Amino acid sequence: MSKANVTMNVRKLSDRASVVDIHGEINAYAEDVLMDAYTQANVGGAHDIILNFGGLEYMNSSGIGLLVTLLIRVNRQKQRLLAFGLSEHYRHIFELTRLNEAIRMYDTEAEALAAANG
Amino acid sequence: MTTSSTQPDEGKPRDAAYWAQPVSKLKVSDVPAGAINLNVAGRQVVGPLQGFGPLWQKTFRVRLSGVTATPAEVMRVWKENFPKFQPPENRFYPPMTGIQPGAVVFINGKVPPWPGGPAILPIASGVMILYSDDESFTVMTPQGFPEAGWNTFSVYEEDGCPVAQVQTMARANDPIYEVWFRFLGSSKQQDRTWSHVLTSLAAHFGVQGQVQMHKVCLDPRLQWPEVKNLWYNAGARTVFYLLAAPLRWVGRLFRRR
Numbered sequence: 030m031s032k033a034n035v036t037m038n039v040r041k042l043s044d045r046a047s048v049v050d051i052h053g054e055i056n057a058y059a060e061d062v063l064m065d066a067y068t069q070a071n072v073g074g075a076h077d078i079i080l081n082f083g084g085l086e087y088m089n090s091s092g093i094g095l096l097v098t099l100l101i102r103v104n105r106q107k108q109r110l111l112a113f114g115l116s117e118h119y120r121h122i123f124e125l126t127r128l129n130e131a132i133r134m135y136d137t138e139a140e141a142l143a144a145a146n147g
Numbered sequence: 148m149t150t151s152s153t154q155p156d157e158g159k160p161r162d163a164a165y166w167a168q169p170v171s172k173l174k175v176s177d178v179p180a181g182a183i184n185l186n187v188a189g190r191q192v193v194g195p196l197q198g199f200g201p202l203w204q205k206t207f208r209v210r211l212s213g214v215t216a217t218p219a220e221v222m223r224v225w226k227e228n229f230p231k232f233q234p235p236e237n238r239f240y241p242p243m244t245g246i247q248p249g250a251v252v253f254i255n256g257k258v259p260p261w262p263g264g265p266a267i268l269p270i271a272s273g274v275m276i277l278y279s280d281d282e283s284f285t286v287m288t289p290q291g292f293p294e295a296g297w298n299t300f301s302v303y304e305e306d307g308c309p310v311a312q313v314q315t316m317a318r319a320n321d322p323i324y325e326v327w328f329r330f331l332g333s334s335k336q337q338d339r340t341w342s343h344v345l346t347s348l349a350a351h352f353g354v355q356g357q358v359q360m361h362k363v364c365l366d367p368r369l370q371w372p373e374v375k376n377l378w379y380n381a382g383a384r385t386v387f388y389l390l391a392a393p394l395r396w397v398g399r400l401f402r403r404r
Contacts, residue, residue: 087161090278090285094204094316097195101202101366118160125169125277125355126287127194
């Protein structure tokens with residue numbers, strides 16, 4: 030079983046919103062990287078956490094499970110989870126797993142940020 | 148969990164072949180012999196966000212000490228013998244094509260009506276294979292199933308030893324099931340089921356496995372808007388279906404005449 034093959038860069042876009050740029054693979058081994066990124070995104074008390082999936086290369090069902098875990102944490106902090114940059118394939122997976130009903134999806138970072146600030 | 152013996156289609160993500168196609172409602176084409184085709188066709192699939200009860204993540208693991216097979220080899224055996232490794236009260240009916248993304252596995256099970264009681268209450272339903280690769284597969288439940296969520300079956304290597312794992316991420320689908328899980332022993336029965344599956348898998352490889360279990364409540368809230376899931380309760384519908392069997396038999400008799 031391979032180890033974590035993902036990097037996540039956190040950018041603070043405003044007082045309200047942070048972006049997590051995901052590059053690589055989301056599988057069971059990505060848990061620590063994803064939760065560390067969430068902790069960084071929380072610094073300063075962001076209300077909206079925006080996931081950038083433009084660099085996502087691979088995701089399995091354990092990876093989707095991690096996103097559910099993250100979503101639960103975000104909801105418990107009364108924050109919002111948004112996403113952009115999903116390819117058609119990963120949009121389909123979000124629809125299939127019904128994550129799209131809980132994570133708002135946008136085409137671009139600008140649209141996601143506008144929703145966050147709106 | 149990222150390896151595969153199949154070549155992905157050119158231009159598609161590497162994981163594309165492992166995921167089921169999006170479906171609005173489950174369709175059933177072939178029903179394996181012996182399976183009750185009930186509470187599956189026409190149902191939507193539901194994940195851990197859609198159910199009623201608290202969200203639990205349960206992880207069951209067994210180390211296959213001394214086994215030299217690779218995780219992919221162990222998983223192949225697991226998939227091929229998936230129904231055989233279940234306890235007697237659970238009958239699983241995978242399709243002839245095997246564990247493939249998008250396929251439906253019919254389940255005819257029985258649950259205890261009271262804590263510690265015998266598993267006698269019938270329930271017929273099924274699950275959809277959400278994801279399947281060489282070292283793992285995940286099933287997703289439909290409306291009416293006792294749980295809303297996913298079960299992932301996987302094999303990985305740890306310190307040179309294959310480890311088989313079942314991880315569930317699910318919540319009770321409706322208030323009746325929540326009572327079952329919380330007060331009537333269904334949660335413990337489920338724990339016994341997955342321990343039995345892993346022990347059977349280990350025994351297949353000649354190992355007397357010790358199953359480790361870890362439970363985490365990810366979300367303790369009850370999702371009251373999901374009370375509406377009661378309408379699809381597969382347990383209640385199965386009981387009504389079986390009670391009405393004599394009426395269906397008489398109806399068929401009259402139609403023949």
